[in-house]
Amino acid sequence: MNKKYDALKLNNQLCFPLYVCSKEIVRMYKPFLDEIDLTYTQYITMMVFWEHKEMNVKELGKLLFLDSGTLTPVLKKLEQKGYITRKRAESDERVLNVAITAEGEKLKEKAVEIPAKLGSCIRLEDNEAMELYRILGKLMNSIPTM
């Protein structure tokens, strides 16, 4: 039998396919994101601002499940590209408010085609995609938000 080590086999891991699929799909985005000169992280950050206009780093991090150590360089890069502005809150100097610019809004027009382009790369039945979405949602909710 010798099942003692079975749990250490790659094929028996749940995390591993998750890790691979995540990386591979991010990679699929790359050619499309290259066209608008964004990384995936920059892209999901812009998504938040396309939807919300303004937000501080803390709130942003909560939405994106990213800490400020990741966000600070991302936001500086996006500021440099002219898509957002970064400004300390007057009421609380610790807080950095980030807001989208007109340039940033314009980028949305270019980005709008991306989800469909990517969708056509992924071979998954609609019901499976929904099930995957549902289970991942449940998994995400079980993560301590710290």
Added chain:
Amino acid sequence: MNKKYDALKLNNQLCFPLYVCSKEIVRMYKPFLDEIDLTYTQYITMMVFWEHKEMNVKELGKLLFLDSGTLTPVLKKLEQKGYITRKRAESDERVLNVAITAEGEKLKEKAVEIPAKLGSCIRLEDNEAMELYRILGKLMNSIPTM
């Protein structure tokens, strides 16, 4: 209605929860992997050698969905720790054969507890975990292996 941009909302993305879950679960591994002083990438690499003893970089990359740009430093690190050996194939000097050492085998004993420890962190019904595993498998298979 204004549904034109709905596909750009974070909540409507399939990739985003995948990306988040992957990162968060890798993070969950960290305290356990710290105990045996491995990164997640080093861990899945060792998994392959716990199962297969010997393999060249190309084959390893195919199994792990990682390229030599990632694997070279990982393998050098693991060699440095004494868990594997790296040796050019005599028949073809381009090929680098990697093999596990006795030290590497010993590490397996310490690692054997990790999958269970992690499993207990993840709140997911068995049938959901299996369904997730199945769908991710399908998704992985649709990835061009290049």
Added chain:
DNA sequence: CCCTATTATATCGCGTCCAATTAAATTTAC
């Protein structure tokens, strides 16, 4: 054989992640 194409790995630069640090605001103790 020689030249070109292909294959396998290594190198390098950038982006992201984590831990430690800095700076600001709030709470607590006296």
Added chain:
DNA sequence: GTAAATTTAATTGGACGCGATATAATAGGG
């Protein structure tokens, strides 16, 4: 009411991972 301790927010710095390119070895075509 003020000083010290705690908490909170963001930044910095170092390590790791990834993509693009370089290097070296082999294979293939004439």
